[in-house]
Amino acid sequence: MSYDSSKHVYHLTPKGWICTYSQYLGHVDQDDPIPKDRVESWTRTMEQASGWSREHVSWTRTWASKKVPAVKRRALRERFPHPGDTPFSKIEDQD
Helix, strand or coil: CEEEEEEEEEECCCCCCEEEEECCCCCCEEEEECCCCCCCCECCCCEEECCCCCCCEEEEEEEEEECHHHHHHHHHHHHHHCCCCCCCCCCCCCC
């Protein structure tokens, strides 16, 4: 079991990022509807084994609109840097 863990679900829209789901140590703090105008959805997970260890953060794209071309989705990611501590340039592009 982790000392600390969290999970957030973010959706990229033409207006920027919207977080609709937050969970800390297994307790859901936020669970809102998914925006209808989303072009991508990403999940950020964080695990920390102990109070003295570093956090391990991962970002995973869980959904991408088939109606929006990859080049336009990429342009939106560049226009609206994602909320978090890992630049998308360090995340493998899945397009």
